[in-house]
Amino acid sequence: MSTLLDTCAHGLMETTPKIMQSIRMEMRLGHGSDLSIPQFRTLRFIQRSPDSSLSDLADHLGLTLPSVSKLVDGLVKQAFVSRQESSTDRRRLTLVLTKTGETIINSARASALAHLARTLGSLSNEDLKTIHQALELLNPLFISHGRQKLAKV
Amino acid sequence: MSTLLDTCAHGLMETTPKIMQSIRMEMRLGHGSDLSIPQFRTLRFIQRSPDSSLSDLADHLGLTLPSVSKLVDGLVKQAFVSRQESSTDRRRLTLVLTKTGETIINSARASALAHLARTLGSLSNEDLKTIHQALELLNPLFISHGRQKLAKV
């Protein structure tokens, strides 16, 4: 009967996709070169965790290695990222942001944040405090669970 | 300088994709037949708004007609949905859930909700109240803006 719990679950299922769609749209329209959400997250991850390997990225995104390999393919093709050899382990590679990649991610991020801020702009400070608290509560509950490996059917 | 606003925008950008990924994963693993998020939303929309047209659905999802046509193709192929002719306007079609579709959407929904409830399960009632309030605030701000029509480059 836990009604409040159910209500929150419903709310998340209704609202989360709408927020994602808004972010996605801004990512396409908001600035020159359009990034998908995974591409954006990839650039952000490399920016924040330099010298990561493909496996590190796969763990962060919760995707399989082939998926991430292809994802990076696209970013390399656009010259946002380069693959460098690891010196210690010749199987591994090191992901590096190019100058262009750095520019793109900063601009996309700024544009997305500005758009979100505009969207939240009508709220009072108290409302914002509530949202902030809620995000602080939710964030640790939804952790990336490493690479996907789906059960066989 | 509006720091709280920025903090909320950052929080949304960090947390929203993680929640989506969790929902998406449950949608694939949680029950027999796996649905993508758009498929899930489509079935839900038809369930709640019977006799809708493809354009109605496109508006609801914020996608273009060709995208939605293809999306529905997949659901028809799986026999979750059927396309029926509209009696009043022979250009329009009417989307109808099949018996199977009804079963699938109910099961997927229950499973996703249960998973979310489990994830939120460790929170106190007060925390849940905060989240509930936040969702009530956020939900109306992120409305579907009708079909996409991207600017020409």
Place this chain on the structure above:
DNA sequence: TATTGTTATACTCTATAACTATA
């Protein structure tokens, strides 16, 4: 002419399976 929907084409996202190279 405007609207509803489909088809053609072309990306990205994502997975599994099979492979190569290194440890």
Place this chain on the structure above:
DNA sequence: TATAGTTATAGAGTATAACAATA
């Protein structure tokens, strides 16, 4: 043998452009 990554293949998601049928 186990791990890092790629390639092959396949289906879904998404768009634009071009089209058919109806209003």
